Amino acid sequence: MSAKTVSRAKRVVRKKTAPEFAFNLEDVKAISAAMGEPEAIAKGRMKAWERYAALPMPTLKDEPWRRTDIRTLPADRVELKAVDNAAVDEGLLEPLLGEEHGSLLLLRPGHEPELRADASVEQQGVLFTDWAAAVRDHGDKLGDYMGQIVRPEDGKFAALATAMAQDGVVLYVPEGVQLEQPLHSILWAPGAGNVYFSRVLIILEAGASATFVHEVASPTDEEGEAVHVGIVEIFVGDGASLKFVELQNLGEHTWNLTHERAKVGQSANLDWIFGAVGSRLTKNFSDIDLLGEGSNARMSGFYFANGRQHLDHDTQQNHLAPHTTSDLLYKGGLIGNSRSVWQGMIYVAPGAQQTDGYQANRNLVLSKTARADSIPGLEIMADNVRCTHGATIGQLEEEPIFYLMTRGITRPEAERLVIDGFFAPIMERIPFEGVRKRFAEMIDKKLGTDST
Amino acid sequence: MTEALEIRNLHVAIEDNEILKGVDLVVKQGEIHALMGPNGTGKSTLAKALLGHPDYEITAGEILFKGENIIEMDVDERARLGMFLAFQYPVAIPGVSVANFLRTAINAHRKAADPEDKGISIPDFRTLLKAKMDLLEMDHQFAGRYLNEGFSGGEKKRAEILQLATLEPAIAILDETDSGLDIDALRIVADGVNSLAGPDLGVLIITHYQRILNYIKPDFVHIMLDGRVAESGGPDLAEHLEEHGYNWLREKQSKATAG
Ligand SMILES: Nc1ncnc2c1ncn2[C@@H]1O[C@H](COP(=O)(O)OP(=O)(O)OP(=O)(O)O)[C@@H](O)[C@H]1O
Ligand SMILES: [Mg+2]
Numbered sequence: 001m002s003a004k005t006v007s008r009a010k011r012v013v014r015k016k017t018a019p020e021f022a023f024n025l026e027d028v029k030a031i032s033a034a035m036g037e038p039e040a041i042a043k044g045r046m047k048a049w050e051r052y053a054a055l056p057m058p059t060l061k062d063e064p065w066r067r068t069d070i071r072t073l074p075a076d077r078v079e080l081k082a083v084d085n086a087a088v089d090e091g092l093l094e095p096l097l098g099e100e101h102g103s104l105l106l107l108r109p110g111h112e113p114e115l116r117a118d119a120s121v122e123q124q125g126v127l128f129t130d131w132a133a134a135v136r137d138h139g140d141k142l143g144d145y146m147g148q149i150v151r152p153e154d155g156k157f158a159a160l161a162t163a164m165a166q167d168g169v170v171l172y173v174p175e176g177v178q179l180e181q182p183l184h185s186i187l188w189a190p191g192a193g194n195v196y197f198s199r200v201l202i203i204l205e206a207g208a209s210a211t212f213v214h215e216v217a218s219p220t221d222e223e224g225e226a227v228h229v230g231i232v233e234i235f236v237g238d239g240a241s242l243k244f245v246e247l248q249n250l251g252e253h254t255w256n257l258t259h260e261r262a263k264v265g266q267s268a269n270l271d272w273i274f275g276a277v278g279s280r281l282t283k284n285f286s287d288i289d290l291l292g293e294g295s296n297a298r299m300s301g302f303y304f305a306n307g308r309q310h311l312d313h314d315t316q317q318n319h320l321a322p323h324t325t326s327d328l329l330y331k332g333g334l335i336g337n338s339r340s341v342w343q344g345m346i347y348v349a350p351g352a353q354q355t356d357g358y359q360a361n362r363n364l365v366l367s368k369t370a371r372a373d374s375i376p377g378l379e380i381m382a383d384n385v386r387c388t389h390g391a392t393i394g395q396l397e398e399e400p401i402f403y404l405m406t407r408g409i410t411r412p413e414a415e416r417l418v419i420d421g422f423f424a425p426i427m428e429r430i431p432f433e434g435v436r437k438r439f440a441e442m443i444d445k446k447l448g449t450d451s452t
Numbered sequence: 453m454t455e456a457l458e459i460r461n462l463h464v465a466i467e468d469n470e471i472l473k474g475v476d477l478v479v480k481q482g483e484i485h486a487l488m489g490p491n492g493t494g495k496s497t498l499a500k501a502l503l504g505h506p507d508y509e510i511t512a513g514e515i516l517f518k519g520e521n522i523i524e525m526d527v528d529e530r531a532r533l534g535m536f537l538a539f540q541y542p543v544a545i546p547g548v549s550v551a552n553f554l555r556t557a558i559n560a561h562r563k564a565a566d567p568e569d570k571g572i573s574i575p576d577f578r579t580l581l582k583a584k585m586d587l588l589e590m591d592h593q594f595a596g597r598y599l600n601e602g603f604s605g606g607e608k609k610r611a612e613i614l615q616l617a618t619l620e621p622a623i624a625i626l627d628e629t630d631s632g633l634d635i636d637a638l639r640i641v642a643d644g645v646n647s648l649a650g651p652d653l654g655v656l657i658i659t660h661y662q663r664i665l666n667y668i669k670p671d672f673v674h675i676m677l678d679g680r681v682a683e684s685g686g687p688d689l690a691e692h693l694e695e696h697g698y699n700w701l702r703e704k705q706s707k708a709t710a711g
Contacts, residue, residue: 402503
């Protein structure tokens with residue numbers, strides 16, 4: 001009798017969609033109760049949760065998600081818990097400008113927020129505080145904006161963050177107040193197996209002006225994965241002026257899903273700068289609604305990815321009123337097996353005449369296995385407008401490197417100069433030496449770890 | 453000690469096309485040489501091959517500098533050893549200011565000489581750069597401009613000489629630095645080179661025109677034809693060329709090969 005071997009091919013089951021997060025309506029109620037929120041805000045959370053539950057997980061079949069695969073999102077393997085490693089990276093706490101500190105708000109999930117306030121800020125009637133304090137004490141003032149700029153309907157993760165957020169920052173600047181010192185907030189989110197929900201709300205009343213830097217950061221954790229889901233809501237009132245700098249430097253084990261929108265009033269100015277160097281995967285939606293006649297917005301982005309990072313930034317410049325201008329420039333560098341996606345749309349509403357919209361995405365692909373996708377788009381419903389776009393994907397060229405080396409500069413340094421030069425137009429828009437330095441150091445670190 | 457750049461029987465190919473077919477030339481510190489020759493005969497190829505451009509394959513011969521065979525040396529090492537090339541077509545480096553670039557270059561030289569070196573201080577660098585810019589009558593705002601980006605033809609050439617003045621090499625190759633310069637700029641650049649010339653600097657000026665040689669007096673003049681140095685002589689050779697062109701030399705050569 002001969003032995004009979006039965007072999008069965010191992011079946012690889014590929015999930016079609018990402019798993020749902022393991023929360024329920026009771027969790028949402030508990031969060032709201034613990035924060036002592038007013039009734040209206042608690043209701044808002046519950047509605048957002050319903051929306052989250054009703055919306056399907058995005059898949060590669062959904063247009064905005066076509067290039068970003070979240071099937072392996074560890075949604076069912078992460079939980080809300082206090083961060084263990086409470087010591088914040090020293091470098092993050094350094095002043096952004098010169099020697100002087102403005103107000104600094106430090107958020108560490110599960111720990112009391114820490115505010116190092118600059119007294120002059122409060123004296124001017126400015127509110128700069130954490131989410132819980134803001135809704136408890138000023139819920140009435142904020143209710144018109146909160147959850148009205150990024151809405152649960154905007155997407156599954158927008159709904160989720162609205163329902164679940166505990167860590168957040170609120171900046172409210174009253175009419176006509178000009179803040180001199182920059183404000184600074186940090187969400188420090190270390191750890192594996194964690195999920196973090198955050199939100200930022202910025203309101204500048206008419207004629208106000210402010211500069212604000214918000215950072216989301218964590219060290220890379222080899223032990224497992226983590227998830228950050230966030231929303232950012234910005235309102236720039238008539239004639240107001242906001243400079244907002246965001247830095248995303250999450251550990252490379254963290255999935256980062258965010259929805260952001262700014263509403264810009266009549267003759268108001270928004271200067272929005274973001275830098276992204278961290279995360280395992282990012283899907284970010286950043287929209288600008290130019291609502292008031294004569295409003296202006298500039299969006300400047302830089303990103304640098306290495307390893308297996310995947311950074312997807314989806315932007316929308318909505319010209320909803322006449323005489324509005326928008327100017328977007330995103331620049332990215334990629335090494336290793338990383339990938340970037342930029343997908344941008346300029347929309348001009350019917351009647352939004354005499355608008356001027358510009359968008360450009362430029363990528364420097366520094367390794368053979370990295371990849372950048374750039375998808376500009378225009379949708380123009382008015383006839384008297386000027387809208388243009390540009391996208392380029394390039395490599396390091398040999399001639400500039402040779403030229404620099406003939407001056408005695410080593411190859412790595414020559415490459416570094418060319419890369420720095422590539423980012424210079426964006427760096428020049430950042431008014432903080434500290435931020436520019438941090439980004440330069442990140443590039444150093446990344447170039448040091450991945451061979452090109 | 454007087455150092456020299458010695459080129460012996462140099463053959464260089466680009467993508468399997470032989471461009472240089474046995475160049476012999478010696479340039480010593482303290483000497484000024486002019487290299488002339490028709491378009492496309494290989495003058496710039498020689499210049500770039502000497503600095504080690506990766507596209508230019510050396511198929512035979514040797515390049516000795518300060519007694520060392522430098523063929524295996526990296527481009528930046530050759531530069532730090534004291535070679536300099538003013539490019540015929542300087543390359544733009546967007547986003548990198550002239551000042552930032554020059555400071556990086558100076559520090560690269562210093563660091564190679566002394567690994568402990570912390571780099572030139574900002575005040576020292578500013579003083580140095582201002583002095584060199586004044587030498588070339590350059591507006592100080594050039595320091596803040598992106599290197600060669602949007603520079604006019606003449607400004608690029610002047611910026612090349614600014615680099616030469618700052619880096620103080622032992623041997624400088626100037627590839628058509630005179631072309632594109634207006635009459636005043638030509639004088640300023642020539643004066644600049646003359647002020648740097650001396651026992652420590654050897655110069656190889658590649659040019660098409662006698663004009664610059666009225667300002668910078670060469671000790672030797674060479675003519676390159678079809679990838680070789682076909683004729684060498686004194687300053688009068690350049691004057692002869694200005695008057696008679698290159699045909700007499702081509703005829704002389706073909707006679708020599710026929711005979
Ligand atoms: N990268 C390259 N690929 C192919 N051919 C090249 C390359 N560089 C130079 N050549 C060829 O080599 C020959 C010599 O060129 P080179 O630039 O050295 O001439 P030159 O003597 O400097 O001329 P000019 O006086 O016009 O500057 C030319 O025929 C040129 O087309
Ligand atoms: Mg040439």
